[in-house]
Amino acid sequence: MGDIILKVENVSKQYRLGTLGTGSISHDLNRVWHTVRGKEDPYLKIGESNDRSTKGTSEYVWALRDISFEVKRGEVLGIIGKNGAGKSTLLKILSKVTGPTTGSIKYNGRIASLLEVGTGFHPEMTGKENIFLNGAILGMTKIEINSKLDEIIVFSGCERYIDTPVKRYSSGMRVRLAFAVAAFLEPDILIVDEVLAVGDAEFQKKAIGKMQDISSQGGRTVLFVSHDMVAIQKICNRVVILKNGMILKDGSPVKMITEYLSVTKVKLDNPTFRKLDKKEIFPKIIKCFLYNSERNLQSKFNAADSITLVTKIENNSTLSNRFSFLWMLQDKADTTIAASSSAIMENLFFDETTKTVSCTIDSSSLIPGEYKFKLFLHVPKQEPLDIWEEAISFEIVVHDINNVGYNYGTNWNPQMYLAHKWNK
């Protein structure tokens, strides 16, 4: 890793909203009129930041606004952000598919992009013919492709089909073939946008491995856009978060991913998302909160402390069935990491007299991070009576059970803490 290979300076991109029609010709003429008189484009002064969900007053939006960053040779830069944050626009500008409205990009070497797999595949041509065509589209010469043809075919794992028209391929095979071509491309800067989503697990692993090779051994630079945080964390050594067309933060992958996930977090403390809304007669969860061991309401915890989940239940039902309570603990990536049912674990059931259910959980195995509870009321082996998706969230802030002054989980990035004992 060393010299700066790519430098993005104040890049902005403006888009016009709505449809193009007779209105656009008057704007065009006005623009030309301003340029002829040597004045600045009048439409560059207006425009709003690109927040997809709010209604704006301007016809123009900035899909990107004053983006500046540098990438060093051999670096794998991840770009993350919500839909519409400007990720793809940025990659499009970098790969010269479209030009920036203002600003400039300077780079040394060849940029190749892998924005969508199978770009330029001709369905009527065979796999082999398409390798050549696709390779040439991506900027390879015929000699280059010829010298790598066998490797490409092996890497794609489509040997049997290589002389069959691509229209007979499954979508996964197309991805494999396309990625194989791109993987042997050897550009100085490779741009990858969400291509791994289609392949099977084995191929995804292969592809990620290849991308790591490209950067570590080949000393080449990769810009990688994905919503797959696991992949980002695995291969990137730096991450940029985009929000509404601007760079929100720039830093190490683990930090940025945590930051990003907390940015995108839905407000959970006021749970409004109720999945099931059955008729009034069933018992319902109406409220839930978390206590620490001193019975203080809290959303941030020390792992040495215990967490008590308290749930208020309203039950006007005429149903005399006894029901049980179930929680699932999920991490920031929505993976369920623990669960418990009062019926199964302790043979504990509730009825119409129950107003409150509480459960005390030892949180010592949770590493610092954000978690949330998903809550269920159910009669075992029947449809749930009530589900609260993302009922309440909390954060483990400190994990220093042995009181050694070390916050567990900050350096090694483990998935959990196991209670253990060292001996000599």
Next chain:
Amino acid sequence: MQQKWLFVITPKTKLIDFNFKEVWAYRDLLILFVKRDVITVYKQTILGPLWYLIQPLFTSVIFTLVFNTIAKIDTGEIPPFLFNLAGVTTWNYFKECLTGTADTFKKNQNIFGKVYFPRIIMPLSVVLSNLVKFGIQTGILLVFYMYYVSIGSVIRPSIYVATFPIIVLCMAMLGLGLGMIISSMVTKYRDLSFLVSFGVQLLMYISLVSLPYNLFVINDLTWAVDYNPMAHIIELSRYVLLGEGTVSLFGVVYTLISSISVLFIGILVFNKTEKTFIDTI
């Protein structure tokens, strides 16, 4: 320390920004596109490449019936069918170049939206793959030419037959240039794509495809064809190939100048558009 950069992307385009070196670097792609266009057009058809021949032959037969047998248009020494075939073959090349390049941006927006290569490769490949087609069709013209000579027609090519490639080049430049201008404008204003489809049809009638120049002279309508470079090109090609036609110095110079300038304007407009067309298409 000021670092030296090999490449810079900026919003502004220079007026003349044709990067020949870049196009040359992508020559393999150009060849592959040509190959793709030639081999995939008639895949899964029974007659395959025969379609290359059927279309001009049938058109010529109909033209001969309508214009020469029914309307009794005199084509001089040349057999009417050969007259029409020569006209149709040359006209087809121009037409295919024009219509093939006129929707470059629209047709290829998927691939253009994903990956960068010099955009001009696309229209160039259209012109070249049509040249292959044109070559085959010229071959069939030659076959009929031999046939008519063998049955005793007095036709011979003029001594200028060696200039035929230049005429073809002019046609390619004209078709490519015009096509690039239209394709650039279509990215924003779709109106033009409607104009092209019937405009080409209409243009054919004043391009001397099936009518000899003399007919326009007799009817005092020369103004309708004199400023149409395609009319000169077709008349010229018929003159050099079959030895009959009206050729003027004005026509030759006018054709050369207009072909070169149309191509030049085409490249300028195309280059200006290629950078951001993906935002408006």
